Amino acid sequence: MDIIFAGTPEFAVASLKSLIYSNHNVQAVLTQPDRPKGRGKKLSSSPIKKIAIEHDIPLHQPLTLTSQEARDIFSKYSPDLIVVVAYGLILPKYVLEYPKISCINVHASILPALRGAAPIQYAILTGLKTTGITIMKMEEGLDSGDILQQQELNIRDNDTTLTISNRLAKLGGSLLIDIINNYFSIKPIAQDDQKATYAPKIKKSMARINWRESAERINRVVRALNPNPVAYTEFNDLRIKLYETEIIKETETEIGVIQNLSPRGLDISTGNGVIRVKHCQFPGKNVIDANNIYNAYRDFFAVGKSFSL
Numbered sequence: 001m002d003i004i005f006a007g008t009p010e011f012a013v014a015s016l017k018s019l020i021y022s023n024h025n026v027q028a029v030l031t032q033p034d035r036p037k038g039r040g041k042k043l044s045s046s047p048i049k050k051i052a053i054e055h056d057i058p059l060h061q062p063l064t065l066t067s068q069e070a071r072d073i074f075s076k077y078s079p080d081l082i083v084v085v086a087y088g089l090i091l092p093k094y095v096l097e098y099p100k101i102s103c104i105n106v107h108a109s110i111l112p113a114l115r116g117a118a119p120i121q122y123a124i125l126t127g128l129k130t131t132g133i134t135i136m137k138m139e140e141g142l143d144s145g146d147i148l149q150q151q152e153l154n155i156r157d158n159d160t161t162l163t164i165s166n167r168l169a170k171l172g173g174s175l176l177i178d179i180i181n182n183y184f185s186i187k188p189i190a191q192d193d194q195k196a197t198y199a200p201k202i203k204k205s206m207a208r209i210n211w212r213e214s215a216e217r218i219n220r221v222v223r224a225l226n227p228n229p230v231a232y233t234e235f236n237d238l239r240i241k242l243y244e245t246e247i248i249k250e251t252e253t254e255i256g257v258i259q260n261l262s263p264r265g266l267d268i269s270t271g272n273g274v275i276r277v278k279h280c281q282f283p284g285k286n287v288i289d290a291n292n293i294y295n296a297y298r299d300f301f302a303v304g305k306s307f308s309l
Contacts, residue, residue: 001080001180004099006030010047011165012085014173015106019083020055022177027077028058032088065089074098081180084138085172096138103138104179106172108165110134110150112196115143120161120168122199124224127216130154131164133172135179137188144196146188148179158246160226202229209233211256211309215247215273230281234308236300243287244279256307265290266301 001024005016008031019026029052037044052059062070074095082103084091096103109119111134116122123131132152136145153167179186207229209218222231222245230241246265253259253269260267265276281287293301 004079006087007085008032014169015085018173112191114199116199117201119199121224212271215270215275241281
């Protein structure tokens with residue numbers, strides 16, 4: 001089949017590569033425009049742009065799909081399918097109707113659960129034990145199209161958004177080729193809208209740790225927001241990012257207070273239980289592990305000192 005691919009982040013790379021190395025033809029790639037990134041605010045290309053350039057695939061980066069520029073882009077091609085993986089722009093009706101066969105989407109949840117922009121993050125935040133990949137036909141509703149195929153994936157106790165995303169990306173790339181190869185023998189299944197849940201875009205305000213919450217909840221926030229935007233807390237007027245934590249015991253004690261510091265980590269009391277910080281980052285510094293926290297900041301993180309609530 002002739003295919004237009006639309007995607008942006010690292011999660012979409014495995015799907016694009018699967019198409020490139022298949023017997024199908026990727027006519028063109030759409031991805032988000034380059035964005036300022038990092039302290040220097042230099043323009044940064046998306047992971048998908050880099051793959052398209054590497055394989056000499058025609059590349060387009062429209063700011064919106066409702067413009068005449070976008071319509072002119074599509075007029076150059078005659079795709080059988082448009083494949084969308086975490087593109088970041090809503091497809092207007094004319095795009096949904098443009099391919100000869102359909103627009104299909106690779107989504108990182110078992111729909112109708114967790115429709116929306118941040119399904120992996122919310123799978124962790126809500127304490128789910130499983131997530132997965134859904135490949136569906138696209139329609140104008142939010143992730144509400146008929147399901148072509150689904151496959152579950154277990155969520156491990158120490159999984160972060162990054163680790164789950166990496167595993168789901170590979171799974172999605174594999175399922176995508178299977179779906180396309182067998183497209184006309186698959187019977188789509190309608191979603192049950194009554195069972196739909198939603199995963200809206202993550203807000204930066206969600207990243208600040210509230211020590212009044214339970215150790216279990218804080219641990220989920222740290223895991224869900226790694227690698228972006230990364231959970232943080234304040235201590236001695238410094239914003240410290242938390243990359244890895246674990247729950248070590250359930251106990252009632254004063255909230256947000258350092259209980260212990262050892263080569264195994266920094267133990268802090270919460271609204272319910274004690275949590276251990278195993279990897280963190282000070283402003284302008286590299287991420288450090290528990291042993292380095294202990295060796296370099298033993299006096300700084302004195303037992304009995306409190307974090308900002």
